[in-house]
Amino acid sequence: MPVTPEFSKPLSAATRLCAVFGAPIRHSASPAMHNAALATLGLDWRYVGCEVAPEHLSAAIDGARHMGFVGLNLTVPHKLLALELMDELDVSARSWGAVNTVVFEAQDAEGEWRPVGQLAEVRGPVRSKGYNTDADAIIRALREDLGTEPRSARVLLLGAGGAARAAALRLADEGVQELWLVNRTEAKAVELAEEIRERFPVVDVAVGYPETPVEIVLNGTSLGLKRDDGSPLDESKFSLSQADSVYDMIYRPAETPLLRAAKAAGCRTANGLGMLLYQGATALELWTGRPAPTEVMREALGREIYGRPA
Numbered sequence: 001m002p003v004t005p006e007f008s009k010p011l012s013a014a015t016r017l018c019a020v021f022g023a024p025i026r027h028s029a030s031p032a033m034h035n036a037a038l039a040t041l042g043l044d045w046r047y048v049g050c051e052v053a054p055e056h057l058s059a060a061i062d063g064a065r066h067m068g069f070v071g072l073n074l075t076v077p078h079k080l081l082a083l084e085l086m087d088e089l090d091v092s093a094r095s096w097g098a099v100n101t102v103v104f105e106a107q108d109a110e111g112e113w114r115p116v117g118q119l120a121e122v123r124g125p126v127r128s129k130g131y132n133t134d135a136d137a138i139i140r141a142l143r144e145d146l147g148t149e150p151r152s153a154r155v156l157l158l159g160a161g162g163a164a165r166a167a168a169l170r171l172a173d174e175g176v177q178e179l180w181l182v183n184r185t186e187a188k189a190v191e192l193a194e195e196i197r198e199r200f201p202v203v204d205v206a207v208g209y210p211e212t213p214v215e216i217v218l219n220g221t222s223l224g225l226k227r228d229d230g231s232p233l234d235e236s237k238f239s240l241s242q243a244d245s246v247y248d249m250i251y252r253p254a255e256t257p258l259l260r261a262a263k264a265a266g267c268r269t270a271n272g273l274g275m276l277l278y279q280g281a282t283a284l285e286l287w288t289g290r291p292a293p294t295e296v297m298r299e300a301l302g303r304e305i306y307g308r309p310a
Contacts, residue, residue, distance in 0.1 A: 005036060005039040005040050005296065006039060009044050011046065012044070014044060015044050015045065015046055016043075016044065016045045016046075016068065016069075016070050016117065017045065017046055017047075017048065017064075017067070017068070017069050017070065018034070018045060018046075018047050018048075018069055018070045018071045018072065018073075018117075018287060019047065019048045019049065019050050019064065019069060019072055019073070020047070020048075020049050020050070020072065020073040020074070020075060021050050021052040021057065021060055021061075021072055021073070021074055021075070021078055022049070022050075022051070022052065022074070022075035022076055022077075022078060023051055023052060023053050023054065023076070023077060023078075024051065024076075024225070025049045025050065025051045025052075025075070026049070026051075027225060027252045028049045028075065029251065029252060029276065029301055029304045029305055030047065030049065030073055030075075030276070030280060031047050031048060031049050032300045032301065032303070032304035033276070033277065033280050033297045033300050033301050033304070034047035034280060034284060034297075035047050035300075036293075036296050036297060036299070036300035037281075037284055037292060037293050037296055037297050037300075040293040040296045041288065041290060041293065043288065045070065045117075052078070054077055054078065054081060057078050057081055057082065057085065058085050061082070061085055061102065061128060064102075064104070065104055065126050065127075065128060066126075068116070068122070069104060070104060070115070070116055070117035070287050071101065071102055071103045071104055071115070071117065071283065071286070071287040072101070072102040073100060073101055073102075073280070073283055074099060074100050074101070074102065074162075075100070076161070076162070076163075076222050077161070077162070078099075078162070079098040079099055079100050079134075079161070079162025079163060079166075080097075080098055080161065080162045080165070082098075082099035082102070082130055083097070083098065083099055083130065085128070085130075086099060086102070086128050086129060086130035087127035087128045087129065088105075088127060088128070088129040088130070089129070089130050090129060090130060090131040090132070092131050092132040092133070092135065092136075093130040093131055093132045095132070095135075095169065095173075096132040096134070096135040096165070096166035096169050096170055097132075097165050097166065097169060097195075098132055098134065098162040098163070098165055098166045099130035099131065099132060099162075100131070100132055100133060100134045100162070100163070100166075100279060100283075101130070101131040101132070101133050101279070101282070101283040101286060102128050102129070102130055102131075103115050103128075103129045103131060103286050103287060104116045104117075104126050104127070104128060104129075105126065105127050105128075105129055106119060106122045106123070106124060106125070106126045106127075107123075107124055107125075113127065113129075115286065115287055115288075115289065117287045117288055117289075118287075118288065118289045131283070131286060132166055133278075133279040133280075133282040133283050133286075134162075134163050134166045134167070134275070134279050135166040135167065135169070135170035136170065136278070136279075136282070137274075137275045137276075137277075137278035137279035137282070138163075138166075138167045138170065138171075138218075138247075138249070138275050139170060139171075139174055140274070140278050141247065141270065141272075141274035141275040141278060142216065142218075142247060144274060145247070145270035145273075145274040146216070146245045146247055146268050146269075146270050147268065148215060148216055148244070148245050148268070150171055150174045150175075150176055150216070151174050151175045151176065152175060152176065152177045153176050153177060153214075153215040153216055154176070154177055154178040154179075154210070154212070154213070154214040154215050154216075155171055155176050155178070155179050155180070155214060155215065155216045155217075155218060156180045156182065156209070156210055156214045156216070156217045156218070156238065156243070157171070157179060157180065157181055157182070157218050157220060158182050158183075158217070158218065158219045158220060158221050158232045158233060159182075159183055159219065159220030159221035159232070160181060160183040160185070160188040160189045160191075160192050160220075161188075161220065161221070161222075163220050163249055164183075164220025164221065164249075165192060165220075167218060167220055167249075168181065168192055168196060168220075169195070169196065169199070172196045172199070172200040172203045172205070173200065175202075175203070176203060177203075177204065178203075178204045178205075178206075178210070178214075179196065179203055179204070179205045179206075180205075180206050180207070180208065180209065180210045180214070181193055181205065181206070181207050181208075182207075182208065182209060182234075183221075184221075186207065189207045190207050193205045193206065193207050209234070209237040209238040210238065210242075212242070213242040213243070213244075214242065214243050214244070215243075215244045215245065216243070216244070216245055216246075216247065217233065217240070217243045217245070217246045217247070217262070217267075218246075218247050218249070219232050219233075219246075219247070219248040219249055219250065219256075219258055220249050222250070223258075224248060224250045224253070224256030224257060224258060225250055225252075227253075229256075229257065230257055231256075231257040231258045231261060232258060233258055233261075235261070239265075240261055240262050240264075240265035240267055241265050241266070243262070243265070243267050244267065244268065245267055245268040245269065245270075246258065246259060246262035246267045246268070246269050246270075247269075247270050247271075247272075248269075248270075248271050248272060249272040249275055250271060250272050251271045251272035251273045251275075251276055251301075251305060252305055254271055254273075254305055254306060255271070256271070259271060273301055273302075273305060273310060276301065277294065277297055277298055277301060280292075280297060281294050281297060284297075298310050
């Protein structure tokens with residue numbers, strides 16, 4: 001079992017920074033995960049969490065660029081907003097319609113754009129490049145944490161924001177059989193459904209609750225983050241007894257009202273720890289160009305969220 005490492009070097013003027021921006025941000029376990037990984041890799045970097053209001057996101061990203069940050073993660077409510085703020089978009093961000101990872105890049109001696117974290121010296125302009133590492137992470141988490149195969153499954157997706165949007169498009173690309181979209185603002189669900197029909201015509205997509213059983217209920221909303229939040233699922237319209245498994249992208253609290261209800265109904269359940277781990281590992285690899293120490297990151301998340309290794 002790996003042991004979560006500690007930094008041997010104190011902070012100095014040479015320490016490089018990366019961060020997660022969100023509102024709220026105090027619940028984030030990303031700093032614990034990434035700082036454990038950075039210590040394992042022997043890098044004189046630190047990862048911090050920053051509360052950034054949506055109206056300040058552009059200025060915050062620009063500030064991080066000029067302050068020499070290596071990269072950023074973006075969480076609620078910034079993933080859609082960031083699409084218009086990037087200098088460049090990776091195919092992952094263009095395909096899945098949201099940005100959760102920013103890589104700052106500069107030109108090397110040959111004029112090629114490379115991550116600043118992989119350059120010994122940065123000269124000239126620095127640009128932001130947006131990636132989406134959420135979409136592949138949710139597919140992997142559904143398989144590994146729930147033991148559920150998304151391909152050909154019937155899925156009820158709650159939410160249409162940044163992470164939910166990426167999940168919906170990635171699930172459609174994976175080849176789910178049927179996909180139902182439920183969102184507080186129905187117009188956003190309708191818009192997303194129309195995009196899926198255009199891009200993935202073989203997928204049967206509908207807005208609203210299903211009248212038949214499903215293999216997966218997936219929560220992509222932020223309902224459950226706060227102590228007094230209720231469930232994002234209206235059980236008067238869909239009973240959890242009709243679901244095989246329930247995945248909540250929220251990881252803190254470790255058991256949301258939705259997951260408690262799902263367990264009581266006999267569903268297989270998992271929270272968002274796996275998704276957080278896998279998207280974070282990919283982000284770290286983009287910044288460093290080195291394999292992420294995934295098991296160290298998993299243990300750090302377990303200690304942060306559960307008080308014990310995951």
